[in-house]
Amino acid sequence: MADTSGALGFHLPMFLCNVATTHLNDNLYASMGNFHIPVPDSEHGDQWVRAIANSTRFIDGVQFGGAGGVTCVDVT
Secondary structure (H helix, E strand, C coil), rough: CCCCCHHHHHCCCCCCEEEEEEEHHHHEEEEEEEEEEEEECCCHHHHHHHCCEEEEECCCCEEEEECCCCEEECCC
């Protein structure tokens, strides 16, 4: 997300994982997946689950695993 400050109310990155992209027609694609959303506390996380059901909220950090190993993102 380019403007996380406007979308989240604070400036932290939002990640889209387990992405599947479908080509709908010329120059039109749809990407689907699970959003990983950093939140300052669990109260904000509870609000986000109502807005984006296919999301995971985290407070301090998150780990992503792949063929190249594990990547840790720390947002504290």
